[in-house]
Amino acid sequence: MTILTSVLSDLLKSLPNLRPQLYFKASLTALSHAMEDQVLAATFNQPLIIASFQHERFYRQEAHRYQRLAEKSNQIYVLSVLETEFRNDSQYYEKVAFDIDDPLSQEWHLVVIAENYSTCLVCHESKGSLRKNQELPDSIPSVDIDTARRFEGIWTYDRIVTLKAAELLLKRILLYRPELQEKVRAIMDRFNIDQENQDSMISTQYGYDIDTNPFVQRLVTYLQASQYKLHKAYRSIAAQARKESLVNSISTAIRRSLDPHEILQVAAQQLGTHLEACRCLIYRAQVTDIKATIEHEFLDRGVVSVLGQTWDLEYNPLFQEITQHLEGVCVADTITDSRVKRSASLSAIVKKFGVRSWLIEPVLFQGRLLGIVELHYCYFPSHVWQKGELDLVKAIATQIGAALIQAESFSHLEELNQQLEALDRTRSNLIAITGHELRTPLSTIQVCLESLYSEPDMPLELQQVMINTALADSERMRKLVQDFLTLSNLESGRVEWHPEALIVQECVDLALSRLRTRKEEIPQIKTYVVDSLPLVRADGDWLVEVLAKLIENACKFTPSIGEITIDARSNEEMVEVIVGDTGRGIEPQRLEIVFDRFYQEEGALRRTAGGTGLGLAICRQIVTGWGGKIWAESRGKDQGSQFHFTIPIVASDR
Numbered sequence: 001m002t003i004l005t006s007v008l009s010d011l012l013k014s015l016p017n018l019r020p021q022l023y024f025k026a027s028l029t030a031l032s033h034a035m036e037d038q039v040l041a042a043t044f045n046q047p048l049i050i051a052s053f054q055h056e057r058f059y060r061q062e063a064h065r066y067q068r069l070a071e072k073s074n075q076i077y078v079l080s081v082l083e084t085e086f087r088n089d090s091q092y093y094e095k096v097a098f099d100i101d102d103p104l105s106q107e108w109h110l111v112v113i114a115e116n117y118s119t120c121l122v123c124h125e126s127k128g129s130l131r132k133n134q135e136l137p138d139s140i141p142s143v144d145i146d147t148a149r150r151f152e153g154i155w156t157y158d159r160i161v162t163l164k165a166a167e168l169l170l171k172r173i174l175l176y177r178p179e180l181q182e183k184v185r186a187i188m189d190r191f192n193i194d195q196e197n198q199d200s201m202i203s204t205q206y207g208y209d210i211d212t213n214p215f216v217q218r219l220v221t222y223l224q225a226s227q228y229k230l231h232k233a234y235r236s237i238a239a240q241a242r243k244e245s246l247v248n249s250i251s252t253a254i255r256r257s258l259d260p261h262e263i264l265q266v267a268a269q270q271l272g273t274h275l276e277a278c279r280c281l282i283y284r285a286q287v288t289d290i291k292a293t294i295e296h297e298f299l300d301r302g303v304v305s306v307l308g309q310t311w312d313l314e315y316n317p318l319f320q321e322i323t324q325h326l327e328g329v330c331v332a333d334t335i336t337d338s339r340v341k342r343s344a345s346l347s348a349i350v351k352k353f354g355v356r357s358w359l360i361e362p363v364l365f366q367g368r369l370l371g372i373v374e375l376h377y378c379y380f381p382s383h384v385w386q387k388g389e390l391d392l393v394k395a396i397a398t399q400i401g402a403a404l405i406q407a408e409s410f411s412h413l414e415e416l417n418q419q420l421e422a423l424d425r426t427r428s429n430l431i432a433i434t435g436h437e438l439r440t441p442l443s444t445i446q447v448c449l450e451s452l453y454s455e456p457d458m459p460l461e462l463q464q465v466m467i468n469t470a471l472a473d474s475e476r477m478r479k480l481v482q483d484f485l486t487l488s489n490l491e492s493g494r495v496e497w498h499p500e501a502l503i504v505q506e507c508v509d510l511a512l513s514r515l516r517t518r519k520e521e522i523p524q525i526k527t528y529v530v531d532s533l534p535l536v537r538a539d540g541d542w543l544v545e546v547l548a549k550l551i552e553n554a555c556k557f558t559p560s561i562g563e564i565t566i567d568a569r570s571n572e573e574m575v576e577v578i579v580g581d582t583g584r585g586i587e588p589q590r591l592e593i594v595f596d597r598f599y600q601e602e603g604a605l606r607r608t609a610g611g612t613g614l615g616l617a618i619c620r621q622i623v624t625g626w627g628g629k630i631w632a633e634s635r636g637k638d639q640g641s642q643f644h645f646t647i648p649i650v651a652s653d654r
Contacts, residue, residue: 006103006106007103007165007168007172008107008124008154011122011154011164011168014168015164020152020153022126022152023150023151023153023155024150025149028155031155032051036069039072040068040069042117044072044115044117046072046073046074047075047112047114047117048073048075048114048191049110049111050079050109050173051076051110051111052104052110053080054105054106054107054108055080055083056080056083056086059086066092067092069093076094077094077170078093079095079097079098079109079169079172080098081097081099081100081105082098094173094180094183096173098172104172106124107123107124108121108123108124109121111165111166111169113159113163113166118157118159120161120162120166121153121155122165123155124151124152125149125150125151125152126149126151163193247395247399249266249270260403263400263407264282264371264400264403267282267296267373267403268281268297271298271373271393271396272300277375277377278377278379279300279303279306279353279374279375279378280297280375281294281372281376282295282297282372282400283295283296283311283371283372284370284404285313285319286369286370287323290312290313290314291310291311291312292310293309293310293311294309294310295307303376303378306353311349315343315344316343316345316346317343318331318360319360319372321339323369326367327362328361328362328397329359330358330385330390331357332382333382334346340358355376355378356376356383357377357382357383357385358374359385360372360374361373361397363397365402365404365405370401370404371400373396373397375393440473441473441474441477442477444473445470445473445474448469448470483618484614486614487617487621490618491621495625497542500538501535501536501537501650502536502538502540503533504529504536504575504577505527505529505533507543507547508527508529512525512527514548514552515555522560523554523555523558523562523582523583524564525564526566528565534570535649535650536647536648536649536650537647537650538647538648539626543647545622546619546645547566547577549615549616550645552615553615553616553643557583558583558640559583562582563581564579564580565579566579566580570649574628575647576644576646577644577646578642580641580642582640583640584637584638585641586637586641587636588636591631591632591633591634595616595620595630597614597617616643619643619645623645623646626647628646629646630645630646631643631644
């Protein structure tokens, strides 16, 4: 259903003595907020509030305010054009969606009525407002054009006028939402909003009320005069505002994101749009580069894209000129420019992509070339470059250079932070390991020694148990301290390597001999090292250390009924040693982190399998020291595991 009359015209027809005034939108926004704030601050008992917005986007800006107003009253009605998210609804307050052809789409209304207070704002957008705003140059930001829109209408505290406006709007509401008949009738009866009572009140009161708000009226006039002056000022500074807006938008992108890809894309889009270029390109390039890939692009309609294309730099006379002088190069007309005509690569670009005028500006930071900004104009006649345009491109290039350096510095900072976090984790783990692994054996040793000292009559068997326990825990402490020192020396580079030609089988035998001192039962160990295996070049003591630690690690996580295998194979340059077991296995996502310091499957402070969590980290440092690699393989939990490492073959045996 479409209504052809406006609320303002109906109001002026009913009250012919009213005289509409001219308002700018900025003034109406201030008045509306003041009216709404008065409701929020007052103690009115369920006031009537009717607000009509021209379009949904204006309603969305104020939706949160009306949710707060809904806490003050259940008689709130909000009208707007039926659009994407605006529908008839009663969730917080009554939402009324009207047709786009309804004159309400050109009006702005706000009515507030309480027992001792009433005010209304009823306005219709001036017919010349939209037309005059369309005549403004594009240089004036759209937000400022919006605030300068003009409306004709009534703003008053007069209760008679307010009641009449409420009546007209409530009737309009019932046309779109007749199911609200009972609710609307209740509020109309409460405030005597009906034609008969209003005519009586008008005949006795209207025309005799004294305006009690001269100060407010003067303030409104002053606001509108100031708005008009501001509107004129925008016309005179439009060009400069656009330039500053462009630079600020790129600066904002730099502050908002440290992602160079996002920053450069924003810069290309903004610069190309502002200078009305057919194509704006930004790509990274250094003085020594021979080629560059186009990474960021702005395109005008109908222009061929060059995104992803590879630009030749080595034989590009324009790029070479930039690297020599670190200044921008401007080609007014590529058809007549001698540099373009002499270069086969430039001529091919001009022909393929239709470049008529060409500007190339270097992106510099402290004399260092970081990238290139290119502007292409593809239409006839050729583009005449203005000094202001060249200065603007140079300023943008400077901003881009700062952004790239900032992103580069942040990347380095992230790497440093990761290293610091790793050091902090190491420190925390060291404290946890020290607190647990040292305190526990120390406590046991102390108890054993105190018992031996205080109980001289202790049976010899029990004395021997105490002595054996103290010796075992002291050995445990010795190994822990030794592992700490070993890993520290390896990581700091304080280890002196003594490489020599070694037989792998002999090193395996020496590592296995360490297990003979273990009293507990160990799994069966099988070796498959062939006699024809070539000699390897490594430090013998450290190779035995790696083998011993891997075998001990396999024993620790393999039941006594399981099996451990030691195998070795060779290729042209390396011998690969594999220590496998049929034990607990490793989950796939943990195959990389098992070599981290203090790593244990059960956690840093759960040592049911014993150990310090440093053994595999030590193995990695040793193997890396002689130029080999070490890695783990496993099919998963309870599927066993295999630890591989490589050793260089002696050169004479290759």
